[in-house]
Amino acid sequence: MKHAITLLLFILLNICNCIGQTIHISGRATDQRTGEAIEFANVVALSDKSIPISFCATDSMGNFTLALNEATDSVRLRVTCIGYHTWEKTVALPAEALNLRLKPAAERLQEVKVKGRAPGLRVRGDTIDYQFRKYTDGTETVLADVLAKLPGIEVDKKGQVRANGKAVEKIMVNGQDFFSGQNEQVTKNLPADFVDKIQLNQNYSEYSWLDGFNTRKSTVINVEVDSVHRGRVTGGLEAWGGYRDKHREALQLYSFGSKVMWGVNVHDFNTGEEMMSLIDYVKTIGGVKAYADFFEGETSVVDNGMSTLSYMENSNDTWKRDNRTVSASLAWNPDEATRINAYCIYNGEQNWGDYQIERFFTANGTTSLLEQTDNRQRHFCNLGLTLQRRLSPSASLSLRSYLVATPQKADHSENNIAWNTNGNGIQSTTLLSFAKRWGNHTLLTFNGNYILSHEWHRIDTALDSLIALSASPVMQRRTLSTQQANLGSSLVRRIARGWQLRGHIAFNWMRTGVRAKSNQPQYRCDLQEDIAQAYAAGLFVDKTQGTVKTQVGTDLIGLHTHSASRSFAVCPLVKLEWTPSPIHSFSISFKRNVKRDNDEKFARLLSITDYQHVRRFDGEVESLRLHDNIQLTYHYFDIIPDFTLIAYAGRIWTHHPAVTNYTTDGSITLTSYSDGDKARTVNYGYLSVRKGFPFRVIFSGKVNYQQSDYQTIYNRQTSNDRWTQWSGEGAFTSRMKCPFNVEVGGRWEWKESLTGLYDYKVHLVSWQAYVKPMVTKKGTWDLSLPLTYLSDKVNGETYHYWNLSLSGHWKIGRFTLQIEASNMFYLSHFRRMNVSTYQDYIETRTENWMPGFIIAGVRWRI
Template identity: 20%
Template sequence: MIHFFQDICSLKKQFLCFFLLFAVPIFSQNNVTGSVVDISSKPISQATIQLKDIKNDQIFAFSFSDTSGNFRLVVYKKGLYILKISYLGLKSFTKEIEITNNLLDVGKITLEENKIDLENVIIKNEAAGMTEIGDTLRYRIEKFLNGTEETLKDVIKKLPGLDIDSQGKIKANGKEVDKLLIDGEEFFINQQKIATENITAEMVKNIELIKNYTEFNTIKKNNKSEITALNINIKEQFKNKLTGNVSAGAGDNKYKVHATLFNFSKKTLFSLISDSNNTGELSMNIDDYTKFTNQKEEGTIGETTFSKNDNLPRFLTIGNNVKERSSYFTGLNLKYSPNKKTQVNFYSIFNSVDQIEQQSNTQFYSSNSGVFSNKDSRFSTEETVFTNSSIDIAHKPNEKTLISYKGFFSGINKTNSIEIDNNANQLNNATELTDYTFNHQLNFATLFENNRGFTFSLKQQILKKSNLLNIKSNLPFLALNFENNAYKIIQNSDLNKNNIDVNANYTFNVKKTANSLFMESSSRKDNYKSTEKQFSQFENDVVTENSIQSFGLQTKFKFSAKTTFSSALSYSRIQFKMDNSTDTKWLFTPKISLKTDFSSNHYIKLSFSRNIGLIQAENLIPNSVISDYRTIYSNVNLRLNSVSPNNQVGIDYFYFDNKRKLSIISNLSYYKATNIISNNSSADAAVNLIQYQLAPFENHFNSMLYSEKTLSFVPFSIRASASYSSSSKILFSNNLNQNLKTESTSGYISFISRLRQTSLQFETGVAVSKDVYKDVFFNNHITILNPFIETSFKISNTISFVNKFSYKKISASTSSNEIYQLSPRLRINFPKSKVELSIIAHDILNIKNYEQISLTRFDNFTEERISQSLTGYYLLNIKFKL
């Protein structure tokens, strides 16, 4: 397996060299230049400049005029074109031009006043720095910035209606943005956090929020896409050349080295980002990892897997509750458009993380004699290597036909060693995990007359996962009879999956109804094995096969100009095969929704869906499997033909008014599943036994309300959010059922400055959360109170200062603590120099490791953890701009 990852690393180096050379091609460019002014000869900034095909009105080039009214368009083919220049409130200018040389200067263009009333077409709020045209809201970002912004993330967080949450996801009026575009092209696929933290603020020309964005790799139809995209337009001086920066910072036993390289051109978008540090900072989060490793389209039938926390890399789930952490990251992104009909998207990521943890844990278990606790102290080291590569090739022979291929590879190699002091026993719990997935998919789509269409896709997923568990102990454990006092466990487990899906879809319209007939055929084969050297009771060899045929009808009907009804009714035939026995089931899975659009920015939607969960091979073990030094898993009554139907009802409400500067978003959802995978547990001082078992039900309720209002009488915005969720599920303890209830309440309110003509900007507020876990044995809770303030101040044209301060009080069932965090940063720009100096101080009130409390409720026990957390640090950082 070591050779496997060496080969992967070698292959990545070859890809890197290839694409570095490939990313900067030399093109024969033809430039059209000019300038735009009004009738008083005043330069017009942000005028829209388009170059169109003289025959079919297709846009060949697109740009905006700069602050001096100048513009430049680049095309790669000589000939006749239509030059169109437009600006809100002024008459559009149209002229036929012929490009015969590499440079054509059309001179000064004067736009005259437009007498037509645009009130019903355009919402114009130039004073507020936002202009809305149809489905596009454009921000003049200079209206909101004060010069302290360093990255695209800093810019976005200061724009009304936009925000970036703690996971790095971009939010627009409280809703997650689906796509991130660079100059109108989709780039940084699944990497919003990486993009916003590495594109510098000085590169950004303006930002546009686009509703109903149409992707290149889809065929445009008459219906709205309901995809939201944020488009980042790059300044001209950063295009058609290599640009970026290299920075290095050092402090007391801390370092950080970071490099970025970009090329933004008409045919090629390219980025190379690399980071190495021992400050504990990560380049990705759980949301990024989930998107990287689950890139497969949903089929007709859902899948249910009994998941444990170790399915995710621990460096993502543990947060800052580690004593030390160092990481190395390299990400390569490439988008290449050789012509108007073909696009290639490629990215490759390599991430390596080493960390050390030190914890004191208390687990509370229920038993026949009541509740007892198990305490241990742990010192662990973990090394994780994650790699992910993806390629997406789309070709449109014409506007009605699309051929595409998608493929991605994801691999992870993790080694973990935990030294455990449990009562009088000393143990070492070591694991080595290797997990890789390869998915690829071929798609064909075509559109006929009258909006009739046909799509076909062929998909395959290959998954291989192996895990080596090695436990050494001074005393007996897991209530096992070890021979010759050899208190050791060496367990190997392997999982192999191979899924193949074929899907066909035919769309057609009947009067006001859009219809779609679909068929899908799936073949799935899983194999799970486990062995242990000393004990045969831990041997398993499970082989399962599922054959699924689904067919159904989707409809979309407009009751009125504002109300639309949608439904998807499907039947599935599932054939189960295991141990030479077979079974067949027919399942009905309807989905319906009703949506009323009061306006383009105001709607309410009701939805209902029914899905089916299937049992996985790793849950069907006939014998036991060891999880750790005190936990053993087994199976009671799960069978391959067990299915878990679940129903979900939802209500979504969205309102946004640019004139009133108000946005409101709310949603409610209720989920109920029956015949679910649960567990039966029994515990004593030596072992915790968990058996997979079917339970009668599990339900979840989630609600959220978000609002943002920019005040007109004072220069502030108020942003607030509140959420409440609860769940109830049946668990079994010593074969007796119990109801576990979980309630989570959270909210925040913040005040964001929208000060004009000042160098000061700030945001202050408070966030609160409370989690409660209840069953017949336990009543645990954890409460967090977190007031905060973030300020940015431009001291002079060359010096800026930002500071973050927060107070966090954590109260758990048996303990509590308080944490003060202060993170100032001073940045110095040297005029007419490519050097920038920063003094970074992060969490400087906690220069030594401090303790943080966390509470986790598992299905069979509650764990309260006191962890050593990352220290604060000082860095002197120097950045060199390319």
């Protein structure tokens, strides 16, 4: 690995010499005869080798702006537009605003037949203005429905958005970060008929209001609300009811003023939707954590593993679910220099699971059959406050504070053996950042954050539990608390038309404490603590030569902790990006970081997992681990013909990982940990394609791949295990102007687990194909009737299913009548199959899923 890093550094450091500051060329294109502005003219900047280095299109006024990173004194501009002769000329840099007068072609435009679709967008440098009504048909209910139909934009089922293959960091409303990065709250709640304009900015910077300096660029979407819904309280009210006592209620209230905006959303339903999954929770808390380096400051140089509190895993494998959600947001601009945002999100859920399980124990090769039921209650509450203050045109202060709580409980039963788990978690985060810039070349930041986390876990086993080797039940209550304080400062310096240097220093302090109470002495533990400190300095160099960008640097980290022998770490970062044209790019990167195990591994105690599993911690496992990540990425995005291709693949190494040891003693499995001598690896890949065709059909497809190789010890014997998963989806969707359209597609998933001393292999093949006919009268009514065929196959056992659904809307003034149905062939019973690796066994599960329903309701637009 060291030789690979050295070779990569050598290649990158010898590719290019220097870079130039970003140069902007602006101007206006007009008709030579009439003087009228020319819209949608393509403006391309060419290098001396005729390689495109930047491009844009003129807006409705004929204006354009090109951004150049090429270190040159001149550039060749080429302007083309249907109906006009090509305009081409060498322009000296820097240049004044250009007035480009295009000569009409001999054959007048109105006499030329132009075939194809109107693009429905305007490109201005890194900004795209969507004329979204060219892509919608009036059936859209919320913002997510609108965004999903725009070229280059993807929206998943949870409302998360990707644009141009990159995750959208924020969805702003009227230029305000309305929900502080909680994008799903905007996409799933903002009514579609509120939207007036949609703008995609692929080069957004938090410094946009610090005049003259932009860095830490990201992708954001800005949604403008129409004038009808500004300056007054608007919203909607929904009420649904239907078969099997299904119901759904919703209330939405909004006010979009010039200085104050606020919104409230309330939902209550039992139709099975999962509002806050484990993945959504991880994204939410991970987003909070990401603000620690808000102003380019690498404040936290050691990942303390605090990105999430414990949160019960859950998905669609439930036969009954009740859900309620309340969210509110406030955006206030008391003056031009101050921005205040606040939000809260609450999600409460109760769900019931019912499973038939075949469990293969990888240590001894035995198999058992089980009936399992679960009754879970989960609550999630997230409060956030953000204050940004521009102290002067060159200085800014940011304060962000978050509070997260996750109370939850569950009752479990396996073959009439019962146990209960209760958990509560509270995490508070406070982040303070100050930034000061000098001219357009220097930026200095100071950053600090403090994170406090407390988790309580309680487990109760019944009298007949196998683990309760006494006449009374066993109870254990564990408390895990973590504190982390980080201070840091960074300096970004642009020098001599070429180099950009970024340096930082940081100090981290981390404390973790654990204790346990129990009615059995062997499960008790007095307070035990582990304290870690890290001192870091880093220097990074960015440079660009033509179409090649290079970033090279390293962090030097001094470490001190009671639970690790490592006292020093070198964490390099190397990245090479080649952009041969504005529409596609290649990149390769290598990154190393240090992570700290944020759990009880440093302590000495026995921890009960369930009625037959106990974890033993002996305090002899390293807590600090090195992680290496190398990734290759290819990105193609051409928005005019609506073609996007994103592909990346990578590999992650965890050096000297904690290896799990399982020791079986009768019916009880004791879990312990030791330091491994073989790296744990994860290979991953992703491919996404979207293509719009001239005959108004869109193809979209995705493929995901992940493979993990790791070691496990069973009764003192080492096993080399592997988990592999492939998944994908694809669909053809018509976008005809006629009332009838159709979508045809499919999804598939392949899982394989090779685990244990007996090389036991289990694999799942699951796929589905569907056809979704849609009939629409734009702005009045729509109806769709998806028909889906599903197949699950696990080790020779196969289940087949047919699923018929229904969705319809009919607008009458301010009212909308709605009907929805799902799984209409299975109104009483529905099963799916799944496989998973857990503890010392592999499960093949037959899951009872929620039966079908039919529901109807009305929505009143306030």
